[in-house]
Amino acid sequence: MTVRLPSNRPPERFYRGGARITAFRNEPPAGEREPEDWIGSTTTIFGDPSLGLSRxxxxxxxxxxxxxxxxxxxxxxxxxxxxxxxxxxxKLLDAGQRLPVHAHPDDDFAARHLGHAHGKAEAWYILSGGTVHVGLTRDVDAGELAALVADQDVAALLGLLHEVTVSPGDVVWVPPGELHAIGAGVLLLELQQPEDLSILLEWQGFAIDGTRSGHLGLGFDAALRAVTRTARSIDELRGLVHPAPASGSVFPAAADPYFRLERIVVDGEADVAPGFAILVVTSGALEIGREAAAKGSTLLLPASDGTVTVRGTGELLVARPPAP
Known part of the structure; x- marks a missing residue:
């Protein structure tokens, strides 16, 4: 049967946030640096044996x-x-401040250089809007990028990226290697491969020593090889950032090998198809199987449950692994 999940918010992350998660979930106030809720997690924070795991x-x-x-x-x-x-x-992610410009490695890089089973593709469903930065506006050579990181030229780094205004219901697809940053005030639901692997290109104003922790222990000469340095055209950008369909699968087909997200607008009754899923109620009041689920509720759906009927009025997001 469906399993209701409590919050799972690792403390003392390197950036501020969390109040919007608290409001979304209708929970007591949390710490100033609890900007992420790891939902249904079998993944740990990079370098930690247990922090991040869901109970x-x-x-x-x-x-x-x-x-x-x-x-x-x-x-x-x-x-x-x-x-x-x-x-x-x-994850639920609340950017209490703009996140740094960063990227994530792909599967091959993660396996060869880190011994990890996955890289980190990710995609976002926007719950509270604002600004995001994603994809290069021009090609950048390796030497220029390394110099900007070494000099911590934040204005130049951020200026390399497309700046896009996003609204609730928009989706953003971030392939491995793609440079990106989330603007202050954005609340989103993130689907990603089950790894905590980030290459930080900036760290001024954040509670982290990027010279030590920004390169996954590889050194920046090696880590920056995982970063995409080719520009995204405006047409390509529209493929990365766009409004979600009114219902059904919401991410681009390029995300399907990594994860899937379905949007179900419920007005009366709807079915969730069989298969493992993480369920997030984004609005309204629903009954999922036998569980009453208000806005902010998160639940696990085991494959053994088969088809589950949802009743009520609201919006349900259904996150799944890739299809086998």
């Missing part, structure tokens, strides 16, 4: 529960291809 209401780690019954949680087809690897991390 079920019975006290078990979700990671342990999935490993003990992978078919029940993930289904036969998923397990046949990937075993107990969830292949997904979902």
């Amino acid at each position: 079920l209401p019975d006290g078990r780690l979700l990671r342990d529960a999935v490993e003990s019954d992978p078919v029940g949680w993930l289904g036969h087809a998923h397990v046949g291809r990937w075993g107990a690897d969830l292949r997904l991390l979902v």
